[in-house]
Amino acid sequence: MRGGEQSRGGSEDTPRGGPSTSRRGLLRGALIGTGGLVAGAAAGGATGWAVGSEPEPDTIDLGRKYPFYGEPHQGGIATPPQQHTVFASFRLADSAGPRDLQVLLARWSASIAVLQDGRTVGAVQPSSPVQPPRDTGEASGLSPAGLTVTLGLGPAVFGDRFGLARFRPARFTALPKLNGDTLDPALTGGDLSLQACADDPQVAYHAIRNLARIGRDAVVPYWSVLGFGRASAGPGQQTPRNLLGFKDGTRNVTTDEQYSRFVWLGREDQPWAEGGTYQVVRKIRMLLETWDTDRVGDQQQIIGRSKAEGAPLSGTTEFDTPDFAARTASGETAIDPKSHVALAAPEHNGGLMLHRRGYNYTDGLTADGSLDAGLLFVAYVNDPRNFVTLQNRLGANDLLNEYIRHIGSAIFLVPPAPAEGHYVGEALFT
């Protein structure tokens, strides 16, 4: 390819250099050579966790819009993962009372509906020059970009301060200290959360910035993460990769039955929260230079999957069901019992699953020139104890712990979506 010639079509997906080194080719061919580790491979076959293995499209459609009102659930949970996110945790101002909280939720809801529709939250250029702009303007001219904003309520919302204690689900408390936690207090907790996801990061940033501005009488921004690359699979999408270079989210919650069982809240405890869920957010720094010097055999043992294909080390293709009993020719288990896949597997945790919706992040470089980057892990669960159980297990045993640090953490209750003309959490004030 010379002299200014450019490939513009989506059809050219096998770059020169041969499929063995093509980035897209890596995902197409069957895996050959997992280092000779596997002897008695599992039969594989379809499972409830299999998501589609359609290739990722070569174009991103920025015209997509998602409705905010009248859905059973808020967007940004089961919505096919958009390319980018901006997550923000907020603290309620000391002066904020029940009425301020109510007004905040109503204003945020109305504004989110407008933003998801691809509109500004007011005039970018008011007709009177003495008025500040209502909308900050940087998304003007941009498409809706599939924006969703997910609004969560922290544990403090249900304290005595707001008179809402009777609405608190019994299981909803701040997360306890978990095995392996090395949390930075400046990245931990919060009273409200906004997770904006979009296929254009400027649309997501604009949403968070304007919602923060709209809420400034009631809340103070606390911590925030921009996620630049999607790291969890959605239905029918190729599984993206996290910064460890491994596919992330192969065995994710994808079917309605799984969502119903593991994600959406029912009526049993607090009827008002039916259709909601819990949002668990963890900022996980990865020690990438150390990881990058590790031999690929170790990396695969730590994860429990092959690096190129993402197949469990007991199998050959990504969606093969892991066979934790399979053994190599030399008699060892093909999948290390302390590997990430083994410890997190539903088979070893009473069947439980988390719905993960993570994004890669970077904070640039540390003072010594190391990459300051990792994973913004976001999980949706209908029982916080499931996350606690799983993370305590991983935090105590996971071979991966040498390479990661959990530095941020928070939990929020995400209420169901409101009907048209109503707002998130309205049931708490009636």
Place this chain on the structure above:
Amino acid sequence: MRGGEQSRGGSEDTPRGGPSTSRRGLLRGALIGTGGLVAGAAAGGATGWAVGSEPEPDTIDLGRKYPFYGEPHQGGIATPPQQHTVFASFRLADSAGPRDLQVLLARWSASIAVLQDGRTVGAVQPSSPVQPPRDTGEASGLSPAGLTVTLGLGPAVFGDRFGLARFRPARFTALPKLNGDTLDPALTGGDLSLQACADDPQVAYHAIRNLARIGRDAVVPYWSVLGFGRASAGPGQQTPRNLLGFKDGTRNVTTDEQYSRFVWLGREDQPWAEGGTYQVVRKIRMLLETWDTDRVGDQQQIIGRSKAEGAPLSGTTEFDTPDFAARTASGETAIDPKSHVALAAPEHNGGLMLHRRGYNYTDGLTADGSLDAGLLFVAYVNDPRNFVTLQNRLGANDLLNEYIRHIGSAIFLVPPAPAEGHYVGEALFT
């Protein structure tokens, strides 16, 4: 739009709610109401600076590829601006000698060619399990995404240490202290630069990460910025907006004649650098909360343009030529002489222009909950004095200075692109 219905087509670009509040509609209609400021508007008309006003397409084509070899110039300068960037400045290791620098440039060049072609820089999963992966893997399966990587050489490269002093263009030195500088030493300078631009940020991040790794015997990463939103217009594209909410780059270098006159180096001083350019990088923090409370009339006076349309305050549409003599009905100049547009105008600077290629960035929040965000300003010029002149003028007088802080700064010489089988800067070693 209810009950799961989604708009998927690129055709629906007038969201409900009326064109007056549609984000895309804002750019379509003629501007009405600049606050009554303008009386004798300029005639406008076509100028050399006019870029197209085609609407931004609703899809992003990730299949695009740009060649690295055999071009007159490196990519990422005149290339239509991609959506995302990762910029990194590196310091040469204390132990690095001329041979290390040469090997670095050769290895980086070969790797950039492979990356721009959509390939990995080596095996993601080596056949031997005791080898670390050659490529870190997170871009496997991703499209080329229009990646360009621009390699720059800092002033220290041309010092006595490498025996290259005779190749230094007379005008190439570190930037002097400029009016208004409040630089953080940790974000200032560097011996080599890599600017990766792509329509998928994970592709750009992967490029910088792997090039840093490939160069680790010779260079140490110094400072780095992820730009999440393009903030400079390219030819035929709508002008994007920076985080002040204003269009940025309306009067950018776009024609071959302008590139030739203001951007590309000729043979006069150092023949080896012909077709190269200087890269000036400034990390500019914006004090967004303060800006957002300012009345729109003040914002427009500070910039010299209307907020919605981006028209000079002497005119009505974006590409009207500013008329700095035009006066309002009350007799004041329509465009404030201390506005950003007036101070930076070629008309007031002996005709000089910079080619700007900026991106919006965010570093999250400050400790007090303020937005930590701004503009990664990147300019390409064939004479560093032009930037110095202009920035000293802006830094001393610009009404905008109340709302921005220049916190990072560096300058690099970007050599021309190599022929196939050669490398950037090879002329320095022959």
